[in-house]
Amino acid sequence: MIRFKLIKFKYEDCVGLRGFLAETVGENCASIDDGEKILYLIRPELTKGFSMELDFKGLKFVLTSFLSSYFDRLLEQFDGEIIMTRVNMRNISGEFIQRINNFINKKGSGVYSNAR
Secondary structure, three states, X not given: OOOOOEEEEXXXXXXXXXXXXXXXXOOEEOOHHHHHHHHHHHHHHHHOOOEXXXXXXXXXXXXXXXXXXXXXXXXXXXXXXXXXXXXXEEOOOHHHHHHHHHXXXXXXXXXXXXXX
């Protein structure tokens, strides 16, 4: 069974769930399987209309294979604007956010700006 530590959070009058990536996939988001684990856990919450906050605390690196399996599949189901407004990122370095922006821009979905 995949475990994903979820806690409720409140941000700008929005209640959502926070997921801790390092506790789910380890210190590296490196594989397609890692991306699918995260996707499997947050997609149902987004489908219900909830916001998600992904906490990158404790991660050493994020590889393109993780990004492609995670964001490609999300973009298949949800509009880029929905992803940008409902999926917040916490404890993420400028380098990681730039890589995510580059990936999303290649997919034609805009720029990610809701990192905290």
